[in-house]
Amino acid sequence: MKRLFMVLATLTASAPGWAEDPVLKADSAPGRAATVEICSHCHSSAYIVMNSVFLSADDWRAEVLKMRTAFGASIDEKSADEISAYLGQHYGEPDSR
Numbered sequence: 001m002k003r004l005f006m007v008l009a010t011l012t013a014s015a016p017g018w019a020e021d022p023v024l025k026a027d028s029a030p031g032r033a034a035t036v037e038i039c040s041h042c043h044s045s046a047y048i049v050m051n052s053v054f055l056s057a058d059d060w061r062a063e064v065l066k067m068r069t070a071f072g073a074s075i076d077e078k079s080a081d082e083i084s085a086y087l088g089q090h091y092g093e094p095d096s097r
């Protein structure tokens with residue numbers, strides 16, 4: 001019973017982060033679609049945003065690299081560049097925008 005509860009809780013909690021993605025800013029910005037598609041394989045977009053407040057554009061680049069090297073995210077160079085640029089611009093420190 002406890003296990004079933006955990007499964008339901010997980011499904012409910014992660015549902016809004018997928019597909020349409022109401023979380024990320026700037027609907028038509030370049031890199032946003034790749035961020036939604038690639039970065040929400042393992043965790044929600046909300047999780048990324050929640051952990052993003054201190055990152056500069058360069059830090060975002062490093063973060064995307066970390067997802068590739070440390071956690072095995074499969075992201076090609078072009079998408080990694082687009083995603084880093086998108087996150088740096090919309091979720092970077094004010095100084096780095």
Ligand code: HEC
Pocket residue numbers: 035038039040041042043047048049051052063064066067071072073074075083087
């Ligand atoms: C292959 C699975 C996977 C993919 C794809 C992935 N991540 Fe992660 N991500 C993780 C794991 C695992 C953690 C660590 C979770 C923890 O510490 O509990 C994490 C954590 C994070 C964190 C929190 C800070 C940190 O470093 O722990 C951020 C921000 C983040 N990811 C951003 C991204 C972005 C941006 C992308 C797309 C470029 C992405 N992730 C794609 C697996 C992934």
